[in-house]
Every structure is written in C-alpha cells, then in structure tokens.
Amino acid sequence: MKKENLRLFLNMQMVADYMDDRVSDYIFYRGNDPMILEDVRLYFGQQEVSERCVYLTRPEYLKTALEKNCALILVGGEPLADLPVFFSRSVIQIPAEQSLWRIMELIQNIFSLFRTWSSDLNQILLQGGDLAALCDASAPVFHNPIYILDHDNNAVVRTTYVVGMMTMKPDPNTGNLLLPAERRNMLYHSEEFLQTYKTHTAQYWTPSWNKHRDIYINVFDEHQRYLGRILINELQSSLKASQLRLLEYFCQFVEKGFLHYKANRRTSELPLQKLLDSLLFDPSCDVEMVQEQLGRIGWKHGDGYLAACAALPSVDDARAYTICLDIIEHAGDGVAFFRGARLYTVFHLPQSETNAEPYYAQLHELGLKDGIRFGASSIFFNILRLKEYVHQASIGLEYGMKKDPDQYCQPFPHIALSYLLRNSVGELDLHTACSASLRILRKNDREKGSDYYNTLREYIRSNCQPVQAAKILFLHRGTLTYRLNKICELTGLDLNDRDTVLYLDLSFRIVDLYQEENVQF
Numbered sequence: 181m182k183k184e185n186l187r188l189f190l191n192m193q194m195v196a197d198y199m200d201d202r203v204s205d206y207i208f209y210r211g212n213d214p215m216i217l218e219d220v221r222l223y224f225g226q227q228e229v230s231e232r233c234v235y236l237t238r239p240e241y242l243k244t245a246l247e248k249n250c251a252l253i254l255v256g257g258e259p260l261a262d263l264p265v266f267f268s269r270s271v272i273q274i275p276a277e278q279s280l281w282r283i284m285e286l287i288q289n290i291f292s293l294f295r296t297w298s299s300d301l302n303q304i305l306l307q308g309g310d311l312a313a314l315c316d317a318s319a320p321v322f323h324n325p326i327y328i329l330d331h332d333n334n335a336v337v338r339t340t341y342v343v344g345m346m347t348m349k350p351d352p353n354t355g356n357l358l359l360p361a362e363r364r365n366m367l368y369h370s371e372e373f374l375q376t377y378k379t380h381t382a383q384y385w386t387p388s389w390n391k392h393r394d395i396y397i398n399v400f401d402e403h404q405r406y407l408g409r410i411l412i413n414e415l416q417s418s419l420k421a422s423q424l425r426l427l428e429y430f431c432q433f434v435e436k437g438f439l440h441y442k443a444n445r446r447t448s449e450l451p452l453q454k455l456l457d458s459l460l461f462d463p464s465c466d467v468e469m470v471q472e473q474l475g476r477i478g479w480k481h482g483d484g485y486l487a488a489c490a491a492l493p494s495v496d497d498a499r500a501y502t503i504c505l506d507i508i509e510h511a512g513d514g515v516a517f518f519r520g521a522r523l524y525t526v527f528h529l530p531q532s533e534t535n536a537e538p539y540y541a542q543l544h545e546l547g548l549k550d551g552i553r554f555g556a557s558s559i560f561f562n563i564l565r566l567k568e569y570v571h572q573a574s575i576g577l578e579y580g581m582k583k584d585p586d587q588y589c590q591p592f593p594h595i596a597l598s599y600l601l602r603n604s605v606g607e608l609d610l611h612t613a614c615s616a617s618l619r620i621l622r623k624n625d626r627e628k629g630s631d632y633y634n635t636l637r638e639y640i641r642s643n644c645q646p647v648q649a650a651k652i653l654f655l656h657r658g659t660l661t662y663r664l665n666k667i668c669e670l671t672g673l674d675l676n677d678r679d680t681v682l683y684l685d686l687s688f689r690i691v692d693l694y695q696e697e698n699v700q701f
Contacts, residue, residue, distance in 0.1 A: 186305070188298040188429055190217040190291065192251050192270035195234060197420035198290045203274060203283075207259060211270040213251060215425070220287040222280070223252070236284055255283055297321050301433045309437035312337045318430055323417035328434060330408045331505050332515070333359045333367065334451065336441065342415050349476060356451060361478020361513065365530065368512040377406065377509055382427040384419070395419055397431045399438055405502045406509070407438040452477065453517035456526055459566045461519070467564055478513075479563055484529035486539050487569040488556040488589075489577060490547065492521040503550045510546060523552070524570060534559065540591045547588030555580060556591045575599060601690050610694045614687035617671040624670060632670070635663045640685050644675065 191213040199206060216232050223235035229248045237245050239257035246252075246267050254260075254273040263271065274283065300317040304310060315326045315337045325345055328337040335348055335357035348357035359367075366389065367373045376385060382397040393414040399407045410431060412419070455473055458465040471481065479485075492500055500518040507516035507525055514527040527539055536559050543554040555577025557569035572592045579599050580590025592599075605613035621633040635653060639660070642649040650660040667673065674680055 186298070186302055186429075186432055188294055189215045189232075190294055191215050191422075191425075192217070192234065192272065194294070194422040194426070195253075195287065195290055196270075196272050197422045198293070199272070199286065200420070202286055203278075205274065205276055207273045207275065209260060209263060209271040209273070211263075211268050213270050217251065217291075219291055220253075220284065222284065223248075223250075234287070236280060236287065238280070253283065253287065255280055293320065301430070305433055305436055309433065309440040311434065311437045311441055314430075314433050314437055315339050321426060321430075322412050322423060324415055324419070325413045327411040327413075328408060328437075329411060330356065331406055332452065332508060333364065335359075336408065345413060345415065358451060358477050361528075364478070365513050374509070382424040382431075384424075393419055395423060395427055397427050399431055399435050401435065401439065403498065403502075405498075406505050407435065410434055452479075452515045456515065456524070456566060457517060457519070459564065460524070460570060471564060474563060479528050481563065482561055483531065483563070484533055484559050484561055485563055485566070485569070486527040486529060486536055486557055486559055487566060487573050488525040488527075488543055488554045489570055489573045490523040490525075490552045490554045491577065492518070492523055492552060495521045503552065506550060507546055510542065525554070526566065529559065536591065536593070540589050544587065544589040553577065553581060553587070554589045556589055558591070558593045558596075597689075598693060601686060602693050604686075605690065610690065614690055615683055617667075617673055617684065618687055618691065620671050621667065630666075632663060632667050635660070636667055636684070637688050639664065639675075640681060640688060644681060 192208075193210070193213070195217070196206070196208045217234055218232045219234075221230070221233045221235050223229065223237040223241055223245050225241050225244055229235060229250045231250065234251040234253060235245060235248075236253045236255065238255060242252075242254060242257070246264055249267055249269060251269045252271045254271060255278050257273070257275065259275065260271065260273060297317060297320070301314060304313045304317060311328050315328060316339065318326060319339055325342055326337070326339045327335050330336050338345075338348070338357055346360070346363065348359065350357055370388075373387070376383065376396065377398060379398060380400070382395055384393055384395055386393045395412045395414075396409050398409045401407055410427060412423070412427070452474075455470050459467075459470055474480070492503075497518075500523060503523060504516040504518060508514065511525065511527060513530075514525060516523065516525045518524065525543070529539075536556075540556055543556055547554050555573040555575065557572040557576070560569050576590045576592035576595060579602075580587065580592075580595045583595060583598065584590070611619070617636075618633065621636060624630055625633050635649075635655075638652050639646070639649040642652060646657055646660055646664075650657045653660065655663075664675065668675065673684075
C-alpha cells in the first residue's frame, strides 16, 4: 500500500483534555489554535520559539511569553485577567504550585501517546489496514468501546465488551456481530437516526433508548459512497471535546481499512444478503439452516415479506453497490444485493403491516432517484418461497413496463389480472379464445349500423345493472332492454347464466389487451 502523510498534529484542546486524568485543577483559556503542535518545551525568556510547540512557563516569564504569541502552559500564579488582544493562542493555567518537571513529563507523555498512536495506525495501514488492529491501537486514545459498523449496521469490529453495551450475536459465516431485529427496526424507524447518515463530520448522538452518549462518524470512500461508520460508546470514560477531531483523524485510516476489508467481498457475501442469495440461486442450499439463521436476526416464518427486482443499465458493481446502500438506508428492515445487471430487494414487514402500497411508493421514489425501474411482488409470509415471489416481481417489471413505462415501480398486483388474461389463452389465438358472440355482434354492427357490441360490453362492465348501463350509454332503459333482447336473438346468449357472463367479461378484457398491442379482432 502506498505510504501517505497521515501524521497527527495536536492543538491545545487535545492537550487540555488529556491532562484531565492527572491534573484536576486547571483553567483553560481557549484561543484559536491550529492543529500544528508536535512537542512541548520550557520557556525561560529565550528569543526564539516555535509555533509547533507548547511552552511550559512560570508567572515571571508570562509577559514576554505572551508577546511571542505561542501556546502556553502556565504553572502557578493568580488566575489571569484579560489576555492581550494580539494574543490568539490558548493558555492552560495550573494555579497550584507544581513541580515544573512533573508537568513537563505529563505533557511529554500526552505527546508520546499521540505520536505512538499515529505511528501505529500508519504501520497497520502499510500492512493492509486490518480494522481490528486499527481499533486495538486506538483503545488507549478513546478509553471507551469502539465499534466499526458496516453499511447494514452489523459490527465488523467491536473492542472489549463492558456492561451497558448492546448484546449482538455473531454470524457463523462472517463472524460479524448482527444487529438484533428489534434494534434494527427501532433505528430505521427513527427520523433522528436516519438523519445521522447525512453527516460528514464526527458528531455526538444520544439515542432515546440509551442513557449514555455516543460519538460517531460516517465513513465514505473517495466517490462519497457510504461504507459504514465508527461508533464510540461513553461507557468507561467521559467523552472529550477533542475526540471529535481525533475521530475524524482515525476515520482516514478506517476508510482505507474498509477498502481492504471489502476488496474480496461482494454485497451478496454479507450475512443477510448471502442467505437470501443462496435461497435464490443455490439449488443445493440447506433450507433448514437458512431458515434458522434468518430466524436469529428476526426474519421468521410467518412474518410478512415483499420482494422487488430491478434491471440495471449495465454491469457496474460500483454503481450497483451505491444503489444497494441507498435502498438499505431508506428501506427500514430491508436488504438489497445484486448479481450482474440484476438488483434484488427484500423488505421484512412490521408484524401488523399488511398494506404493500407504501413500499411500492418508496420503490418508485428510489427508482426515480437512481434512474432504475423496479418490479415488485405481492406480500407473502414464507421467506423460503422467496424465489417464487422474485419471479413474480420480475413479471411485474417486464409486463408492467409495456403497460406503463413512466412508472418506476411496477407491482405485480396492479397488473395481475391483465397478465393472467394475456397468458390464459394458451395456444389459442385471439379469435379462437374469445366468445364467438363478439364476432357476430361486430359483423352485424358493420353491416347494419347497429351498436350491439358496445351495448353488450357496457352492460357487462356495469355488472349487468340495466340502470347503470343505460346511463353510461345515454339510452332510455326500454331502448337498452330492446337491444339486449336483439343481442340474445342474434347470438343465442343467456345473460342470466353466470358462466356465460363471466366468459363474455373475460373475452372483452382479452380483446382490449390485444388491441393495446395493435392486434385486430
């Protein structure tokens, strides 16, 4: 791996924060300090000072030290009055009389801690960027449990478990710690949580269900694709203000570590995606094992599911991966993965949810945003039948696109009747499949100028209700009755027979479908 300049420089906020453990009584006069500090020195009145150092001094040298406009740690003396207007750096004052050499050793240890951390991170990066090693090296800096979460909120790495941390079960295939289904639902139905995906800097966050604070930072690759996040729980030590900046520094290494972590992995090889992929494409998969593992993460037999598929414009793994992340971010308890130019999405529905329309609307919005079109299945209750419902979604996509190409989601239930009718005739063509009565009426209409075909169609469409049909046709009811009698004389139809009415209704619908395809009847 190419060596890069990822050296860490400190500012006075970091120095002050990491003095907390050993010096309880100090005053921090905060200025506008750049991130340039790399060491500590004594100031005893010398002419030359470096902007890259913080200077330890006594009150007798304070006046000349302030004139140098350098970062200062003042040991002893009364609390400071207003600092000079030209002074822009920070001052840390330790009022109590202290050994200058003891304070010097303390500050040197702080700089040594960060030099060692920075060096270790760079060395780990040169050796491949192992995420667990990066976290282990960072434990002395953050003093709290560190998570690295993938884009599905499962823990790729988690440092030492302490009381208060969430219980997560390991996935037998990857070793990743799986986010429990209850917590996943809680997170993905929280607007506040979903907003956290949009930030590019380190942030504090206190979930409503936790008593402790977290610091997190999202990890993006060079193309601004979301890879996952680093999360630190405030469970062992209070979070420090400077740790926001330190987390941003650490994020640079984790980003590169993610690239190494994902180098030989596809989205279909992550825990949930891998299980669903095997259900779809592996004829020899152990169905009982798959069902057991899905049950561990809360995807149980009898729960509601909805499947969708989309045809990508080209085989482009980078774009497909980005779209998958986008879907997962907005899908609640759902997952997305791809194979070649085909993308698959599966929603796990809340227990009380039986209305699929919000999911169809969500897919339409995602399709519009990403420039792809989805076919979607109806709701089903056995995840082991996923393949059948993905096929249903594929039919929705293919057939729905012909009917309404402007829609970005084509639910199978919306086109089911048309599809079934279009495929119900088997080897028969349009003429032989439909009722001969329709041809008789059309022939009579052409030869004698009657309107029997349209009269019968509207009568059937009105559920054989004469009043409603007469209103649609702008006819007197007696005129309608006369026409219906003539139709029965011409064709021999019995409009009181239920099967006859059903056959006529289907025949009219099939003719309409074929006419949409410009086939003459």
